[in-house]
Amino acid sequence: MKDRLRQQIQAALQSCFDAGTLHSGTVPEVQIEVPANPDHGDFSTNLAMTMARVEKKAPRQIAEALIAALAESSSLERVEIAGPGFINFTLAASCWYEVLDEIVLKGADYGRSTFGQGHKVQVEFVSANPTGPLHIGHGRGAATGDAVAAVLAAAGYDVQREYYINDAGNQMRTLGLSLLLRYRQLLDVQVEFPKDCYQGEYVVELAREVIKAEAGRYLEIPEEEAIKALGRYGGGCILEGIRDDLEAFGVKLDNWFSEQGLFDRGEVDAGLRLLAEKGLTYEQDGAVWFRTTDFGDDKDRVLVRSNGETTYFASDVAYHLEKFGRGLETVIDVWGADHHGYVPRLKAVVAGLGRAPEDLQVILVQLVSLLREGEPVAMSTRSGEFITLREVIEEVGKDACRFFFLTRRADSQLDFDLELAKRQSNDNPVYYVQYAHARVCSISRNAVEQKIAIPEQGQADLSTLTLDEELALAKFLARYPETVLGAARNYEPHRIVYYLQELAAQLHSYYNRQRVLVDDLATSQSRLYLIRSVRIVLANALNLLGVDAPERM
RNA sequence: GCGCGAUUAGCUCAGCUGGAUAGAGCGCUGCCCUCCGGAGGCAGAGGCCACAGGUUCGAAUCCUGUAUCGCGCGCCA
Numbered sequence: 001m002k003d004r005l006r007q008q009i010q011a012a013l014q015s016c017f018d019a020g021t022l023h024s025g026t027v028p029e030v031q032i033e034v035p036a037n038p039d040h041g042d043f044s045t046n047l048a049m050t051m052a053r054v055e056k057k058a059p060r061q062i063a064e065a066l067i068a069a070l071a072e073s074s075s076l077e078r079v080e081i082a083g084p085g086f087i088n089f090t091l092a093a094s095c096w097y098e099v100l101d102e103i104v105l106k107g108a109d110y111g112r113s114t115f116g117q118g119h120k121v122q123v124e125f126v127s128a129n130p131t132g133p134l135h136i137g138h139g140r141g142a143a144t145g146d147a148v149a150a151v152l153a154a155a156g157y158d159v160q161r162e163y164y165i166n167d168a169g170n171q172m173r174t175l176g177l178s179l180l181l182r183y184r185q186l187l188d189v190q191v192e193f194p195k196d197c198y199q200g201e202y203v204v205e206l207a208r209e210v211i212k213a214e215a216g217r218y219l220e221i222p223e224e225e226a227i228k229a230l231g232r233y234g235g236g237c238i239l240e241g242i243r244d245d246l247e248a249f250g251v252k253l254d255n256w257f258s259e260q261g262l263f264d265r266g267e268v269d270a271g272l273r274l275l276a277e278k279g280l281t282y283e284q285d286g287a288v289w290f291r292t293t294d295f296g297d298d299k300d301r302v303l304v305r306s307n308g309e310t311t312y313f314a315s316d317v318a319y320h321l322e323k324f325g326r327g328l329e330t331v332i333d334v335w336g337a338d339h340h341g342y343v344p345r346l347k348a349v350v351a352g353l354g355r356a357p358e359d360l361q362v363i364l365v366q367l368v369s370l371l372r373e374g375e376p377v378a379m380s381t382r383s384g385e386f387i388t389l390r391e392v393i394e395e396v397g398k399d400a401c402r403f404f405f406l407t408r409r410a411d412s413q414l415d416f417d418l419e420l421a422k423r424q425s426n427d428n429p430v431y432y433v434q435y436a437h438a439r440v441c442s443i444s445r446n447a448v449e450q451k452i453a454i455p456e457q458g459q460a461d462l463s464t465l466t467l468d469e470e471l472a473l474a475k476f477l478a479r480y481p482e483t484v485l486g487a488a489r490n491y492e493p494h495r496i497v498y499y500l501q502e503l504a505a506q507l508h509s510y511y512n513r514q515r516v517l518v519d520d521l522a523t524s525q526s527r528l529y530l531i532r533s534v535r536i537v538l539a540n541a542l543n544l545l546g547v548d549a550p551e552r553m
Numbered sequence: 554g555c556g557c558g559a560u561u562a563g564c565u566c567a568g569c570u571g572g573a574u575a576g577a578g579c580g581c582u583g584c585c586c587u588c589c590g591g592a593g594g595c596a597g598a599g600g601c602c603a604c605a606g607g608u609u610c611g612a613a614u615c616c617u618g619u620a621u622c623g624c625g626c627g628c629c630a
Contacts, residue, residue: 037573046572049610059610083573084610129630169630287628298556298626305628312630340557341625364558367624408566411558413623415565420579424592427579435592446589479569486569498567501577512585512594553592 001099001478004075005043005089006030012069013047021065024054034479041078041088042475048085059085096474097462103477103533104457111484111540116157120327123149124257125334126246127164130239131175132200137336139249139389140414141365143405143546145334146251147493148363150544155488160328161254164319167235168259169312174198175238176231180218182207183230187216206234245390250398250546262318268310271318272303280352290317295348295357317349320360330359332491337364337411363491365410371417396421399547403430406545409494429501433542434550436504440535441551443516444528452517452524460529464522469510470530476506480537484544493545500541507534 009030016022028050035044048063055062063081070079078090103110125145128138146161153159178197182204185191193199210218210230218226246253262268272288275281280291286306290313293300303314323331331350335342343362350360370377370387377387393401400421407429408414424431447454455461465471480499487495516527539549 031572033569033572035573036568036576040573044573046611049572052610086573131630166630171630285628289628302628307628309628311628315630337558338624343557366558412566413559428592429578431592432578435590439590439593443589450589483569490570494567495569498577505577508593509595511589512591515589517589553590 001091001095002032002043002482005091006032008070008073008076009045009047009066011071012066015069016065019069021069022051022055022057022062024051026054035088038472040082040086041080041090043091044082044086044088046086048081048087052085063087093466093471096471096478097465099474099478100460100462100529100533101458103536104529107536108540108543110536111481112154112156113481113485114156115485116152116155116488118158119329120158120160121152121330121332122160122162122323122326122328123152123332123334124162124164125149126242126251127166128242129166129171130235130242131171131198132238133202134242134245134389136368136370136387136389136392136416137365139392139401140368140405140410141334141336142246142249142251142389143402144363144365144410144493147402147406147496147545148332148334148491150546151484151488151493151496154484154544157488161252163253163256165239165256165258165260166312167239168263168315172231172235173227174231175203175234176227176229178203179207179210179230179234180223180226183210183218186211187219189219202238203234206237209237245388245393248393248398249389250402257319259315259319262315262322267322268314268318271321272310272314274321275303275317275352278352290345290348290352292345292348292352295344295351297344297348301345313345316346317353320346320349321353324353324355324359330361332361332363334363334365334410337366340364361491363410366413368405368414368416371415373419374417377418392418399434400428400430402546403433403497406493407497409492429497430547431553432508433500433504433538434548435553436507437535437538437542437549438551438553439511440507440531440538443531444535447517447524447528450517452521452528454528454532455525460526461522462526462529464520464526465530467514469506469513470527473506473510473530473534476503477533477537480541484541487544496541496544500538500545503534503538503541507531507538 009032010027013022013027017025028047030045030047031050032043032045035041048059048066051062052059060081063085066087067079067081070076075092075095076089077092080088082088106112123145126134126138126142128134134142149159149161174196175198178193181191181193181197185193186204186207210233218230272281275290280294281288281303282291283289287302288304289300290303291300301313302311303317304310320331333346346362347357347360351357370392396418404416404421405414420428421430444454465474483495483499487493514527516531517524518527542549
């Protein structure tokens with residue numbers, strides 16, 4: 001709708017140039033927006049004001065010339081100049097009826113676009129170390145990454161969802177050691193359990209399983225060997241648990257990428273060599289450094305420690321080299337906000353690899369504070385008393401959990417109240433939105449019972465949809481595709497959440513004011529057609545968030 | 554100390570990349586079920602968009618400075 005109007009305006013502009021009523025000759029970008037105030041029409045443009053300078057003419061004069069040149073069009077009901085020089089357009093109702101036909105025609109595809117067609121992007125998210133179960137913060141990262149990926153896919157991008165498994169660093173040794181120590185304790189060997197080992201109860205449980213399966217075998221073999229084996233075993237078990245949790249959370253990854261694999265294939269060495277060849281590294285104090293300061297970082301970073309071990313950062317060089325080697329054009333990493341200091345150095349990596357820094361996008365996800373009836377729920381990773389994602393899913397359900405995680409922009413802190421998330425009332429936005437969907441389904445069921453046929457695509461006589469709130473609904477539905485696109489381009493899935501809440505509100509309001517099923521058959525049918533469109537958009541939007549659209553609740 | 558991010562209604566937050574009279578939910582006040590699901594709706598009160606400058610036709614939005622808060626600053630991952 002907006003695009004069509006834009007073309008009309010551009011054509012009018014061109015004919016103004018041809019006729020000499022305007023003479024700057026350059027067609028600027030035509031910005032069209034939906035005015036906040038409905039009295040200002042369906043769309044408005046500030047074109048006359050932005051052109052005032054080059055045209056050396058008053059905005060209103062420019063606007064008049066433009067309007068005069070606008071081709072006669074049945075779709076434009078009213079065009080007027082307002083305020084300092086806005087041009088406001090009001091479209092005929094028939095335009096909005098077409099939107100409904102389009103929605104019903106496209107169904108689940110309504111809202112999808114080809115904007116990103118041909119572009120390969122990857123969203124890497126969660127990527128929690130396999131040293132402990134996923135906690136609530138990982139859950140927010142998962143919901144965010146998954147929704148960003150979904151929104152990008154809807155915008156036409158070719159999207160991969162990936163989990164990077166940190167299975168190569170020191171933390172795997174620490175896990176092995178923690179496991180071995182718990183194992184010894186369970187077998188009545190007196191040992192001290194150091195602070196920097198993993199404190200969580202899950203380590204004890206893992207140790208118990210090891211005993212069940214292999215009894216006291218690890219008491220006999222050399223310590224380092226036992227640590228290694230147990231680290232590998234424990235990491236594998238924990239990763240399985242993570243997979244299960246993500247599945248329960250409705251997150252499907254396309255790829256699980258192992259850091260260890262980078263070493264096994266020699267890609268870490270290859271990455272280091274590449275940087276060296278480019279002259280981006282140097283040796284100092286026995287360590288190898290990357291000149292990240294050349295690319296705006298605060299200080300240079302170590303790739304290879306003086307003891308010969310590579311750093312996590314070296315793995316990341318290899319990993320991102322590998323990613324771009326796959327033909328990905330944009331790589332999106334979703335991180336906890338406490339890692340924000342890491343952004344400049346990874347941007348430096350990307351630049352050092354010869355890519356534009358924008359080819360790497362980092363989405364920082366802020367902390368989640370867990371509340372219960374407004375009171376903070378204590379959690380501390382250090383003592384091992386954290387709330388796992390699994391527990392929260394089991395308590396409040398996948399849908400409420402995902403929805404709440406996405407109600408705020410990623411980089412703002414989130415208070416997540418468990419009791420509120422479970423409540424089944426209008427305090428709770430998840431139910432509010434899902435209920436709108438269920439309500440529409442319920443009305444449709446009643447229609448079927450009353451033998452009122454819901455019109456097929458294109459078969460509805462919509463001229464009975466004359467009420468303001470009906471046209472407002474259609475207009476709002478028309479904005480869904482651009483909402484999806486905006487969410488994709490900005491990596492901001494919360495825009496979908498706000499859209500949903502607004503759409504649900506309009507639907508509930510309409511429901512309370514008007515009956516859908518009335519005595520007049522034509523009116524009933526056109527209204528059924530309208531709410532059918534609403535249902536489609538609600539379902540599509542919820543689907544992007546990974547939240548179910550129930551027919552009954 | 555340096556860097557990053559924030560600051561919008563009593564509370565929690567949006568604000569469509571610079572537009573017209575700044576919005577929503579919660580909370581508060583008062584209403585609406587002879588009605589397709591009240592898990593709902595309507596109305597009201599509530600604002601110096603942290604502060605001070607600047608950019609321009611126009612600023613919550615962009616720039617500079619100040620204040621306050623959060624986070625980060627290892628040859629850890």
